[in-house]
Amino acid sequence: MNRSSVRAWAAAASAVLVTGIGLGGCSFVTGTTDIVQLVGVAMPTTTSLRWIEDGNNVKAQLEDLGYAVELVYAENDVPTQVAQVEAMISHGADLLIIGSVDGTALKDQLASAAAAGIPIISYDRLIRDSPDVDYYATFDNLRVGTQQATSLLQGLGVLDAAGEPTGAAGPFAIEVFAGSPDDNNATVFYEGAFAVLQPYIDSGVLVIPSGETDFQTIAIQAWDPVLGGERMDALLSTTYTSSTEVIDGILSPYDGISRAVIESLKTAGYGTGDRPLPVVSGQDAELPSVQSIIAGEQYSTIYKDTRQLAEVTVAMGDALLKGAEPETNDITSYDNGTGIVPTYLLGPLVVTQATYQSILVGGGYYTEDELR
Numbered sequence: 617m618n619r620s621s622v623r624a625w626a627a628a629a630s631a632v633l634v635t636g637i638g639l640g641g642c643s644f645v646t647g648t649t650d651i652v653q654l655v656g657v658a659m660p661t662t663t664s665l666r667w668i669e670d671g672n673n674v675k676a677q678l679e680d681l682g683y684a685v686e687l688v689y690a691e692n693d694v695p696t697q698v699a700q701v702e703a704m705i706s707h708g709a710d711l712l713i714i715g716s717v718d719g720t721a722l723k724d725q726l727a728s729a730a731a732a733g734i735p736i737i738s739y740d741r742l743i744r745d746s747p748d749v750d751y752y753a754t755f756d757n758l759r760v761g762t763q764q765a766t767s768l769l770q771g772l773g774v775l776d777a778a779g780e781p782t783g784a785a786g787p788f789a790i791e792v793f794a795g796s797p798d799d800n801n802a803t804v805f806y807e808g809a810f811a812v813l814q815p816y817i818d819s820g821v822l823v824i825p826s827g828e829t830d831f832q833t834i835a836i837q838a839w840d841p842v843l844g845g846e847r848m849d850a851l852l853s854t855t856y857t858s859s860t861e862v863i864d865g866i867l868s869p870y871d872g873i874s875r876a877v878i879e880s881l882k883t884a885g886y887g888t889g890d891r892p893l894p895v896v897s898g899q900d901a902e903l904p905s906v907q908s909i910i911a912g913e914q915y916s917t918i919y920k921d922t923r924q925l926a927e928v929t930v931a932m933g934d935a936l937l938k939g940a941e942p943e944t945n946d947i948t949s950y951d952n953g954t955g956i957v958p959t960y961l962l963g964p965l966v967v968t969q970a971t972y973q974s975i976l977v978g979g980g981y982y983t984e985d986e987l988r
Contacts, residue, residue, distance in 0.1 A: 653684065657678075662691065673923050723745055740753070740925060767897055789862065793867060800952075871914070874898035901981070949961075
């Protein structure tokens with residue numbers, strides 16, 4: 617099934633379900649004559665706190681609407697996710713919601729799902745090179761990258777709180793990290809960040825002593841904090857070998873990597889009176905990183921309210937299963953290599969020591985007790 621046939625399929629499915637006949641054995645029959653539709657939810661890993669919250673939020677909201685949910689995690693292993701998606705198809709899922717491990721590895725499985733009349737929503741990470749992705753729900757990923765870079769410049773004093781240049785000449789020594797090369801979002805974050813940083817690199821306000829800026833060189837496979845810490849260790853031992861060579865800032869794409877980088881820096885003597893920690897960015901507003909921000913270690917994180925993302929995704933799925941057209945707000949930006957995928961974008965927010973209380977506590981994401 618291609619994108620243009622989604623509404624026709626959904627309408628037909630709705631008509632069939634009204635008669636009490638399931639599609640290909642794809643629904644659960646309760647003790648009455650009611651049919652409960654099954655939604656398969658595939659998430660990438662439980663090693664990141666945010667993905668646990670994503671899965672739980674999607675599952676709870678779907679169940680509140682009366683759907684049965686099969687929620688699985690692949691632990692960042694592509695063959696595991698392939699097998700999980702195949703199993704959900706064989707179990708008779710009416711809808712698939714997929715946060716992919718590798719955005720290009722599920723083409724055959726999605727083709728099978730489409731052939732069985734199962735619509736597919738790509739969750740947060742764009743699934744690439746498949747014509748069978750019907751909708752995409754995510755945050756404004758380019759904006760995430762620009763926000764990370766802007767917050768880094770603000771922490772360095774190159775930009776003021778309003779984002780205006782201060783005239784600080786530097787040079788400020790920074791190093792840059794990127795996310796996993798198999799995650800399409802990582803490339804978009806990188807592009808957004810360098811759109812902000814490059815003019816300051818060109819003018820000499822920022823310098824990157826290692827010379828490592830190419831995406832493939834700085835990418836951290838699977839967003840793995842251990843690998844991020846190891847790369848920081850290597851940079852410290854090869855580039856910053858004298859007491860006069862000091863790092864002023866780190867562009868980090870994800871909180872887990874940020875915390876690993878900070879631990880590496882502290883082991884090397886940073887975080888003391890004469891050698892303060894660099895300005896370190898992040899993403900996902902994970903609890904340990906917010907606590908680190910409050911303690912004055914990590915400088916910033918990008919908050920993406922996974923409750924809202926789940927709500928948007930569940931609304932999309934509910935519309936599809938009821939024969940309606942899901943709401944989107946972007947039909948131009950996200951080409952997955954086979955065509956534009958209709959998308960709903962949500963806005964991310966920058967969290968710092970100055971804003972965590974109003975954004976995270978005020979928004980009900982964390983309580984003060986959790987942050988202590």
